[in-house]
Amino acid sequence: MSRMGALGARLHRGDGGIDFIGRRKIWYLISLVLVAISLGGLGFKGLEMGVEFRGGAVFTTPADTKLSVEDARDTASSVSGRDAKVQRLGNDSLRITVTGLDTDNQGETREALAKELGIPAGKLNAELVGPSWGEQMTSKALTGMVIFLVLVSVYLAIAFEWRMALAALVALIHDLVITVGVYAIVGFEVTPGTVVGLLTILGYSLYDTVVVFDKVREKTATLGDDIRYTYGELANQGLNGTVVRSINTSIVALLPVAALLFIGAGLLGGGMLKDIALSLFVGLAAGTYSSIMIATPVVVDLKNLEPAVKAHDKRVLHKRARRAEVGGSDEDALPDGPQDGADSAVEQADDAPDDKATVGAGPVVGQRRTQPQSRGRGRGRPSGKRR
Structure with a gap:
């Protein structure tokens, strides 16, 4: 068995664990820094x-074009009066994008580029996109995302509870903000491929979060019966039981996406492939982090506001303190095991009256118990037996 597999087995059995819940303030701080950087880049x-x-025109030259990227950009910009972006594709063709270009300027720009290339204008592929189409696409994408989030919230509230639904939404928004912020910082264009990638990472992040929540619910199902652990500790056990699985799944998903982003986009010249790969890569990494470090800690913070959970945690901490007083240790409270002598001693200490009231009335925890001898018992008889 590999080291990662052995670690996952140990964490699943409860033989060891990482205190994710106890360190949740550190994860919150890291997330706040990442979100602040993302919002700063976006602003x-x-x-x-x-x-x-935005609307405009996209010109695609024939394969094996000898015109340089700089010359094509200068020609398109000077004729259209707008900034042009030029990208060389894998077959040495050029993709020239000019935003905000109307129909009249599109014809002039096409003629100028064809003349610069020394080819007929008919061989230069041109696609004109109106701004109204872009507005409709943006509106539909936002509408679809809102519907998705609403349906997800309803499902989680029914399948689990509303606190987990709220925590899942916090994690999803966390992933979206970081992904959009990275796009703003690196200066990549937002294309339909970007929207597809964003919707894909929403589904993946939600899938990973639901798997973690299911394990947390399983561990916390015995909250009222088990007084050895607080709610946060039980949730942390559930989180440890799935953390290696989440990391392995994410690594397997990130490897092909990284190949698309760093190898495929470089060889094929980017385009739609690069746009999808970047959003997927950033979103998958952020989604893995949020499902482990954000979603479950938020659930714990929300559950800690409940009076029943507060009372349970207070009782657990009280029992733990009394166990320490009578010489018990943390090993006396292993998961899925019966209470031993230390726990029994704690129960006796909790149920016993004050020390002053117990003098002469019975044994005291920590003292040796002595039995009074019967008066005249066995008197005059060597064996002590009655005849």
């Missing part, structure tokens, strides 16, 4: 919306 640089959302 200062903004998103570079693609031609599909």
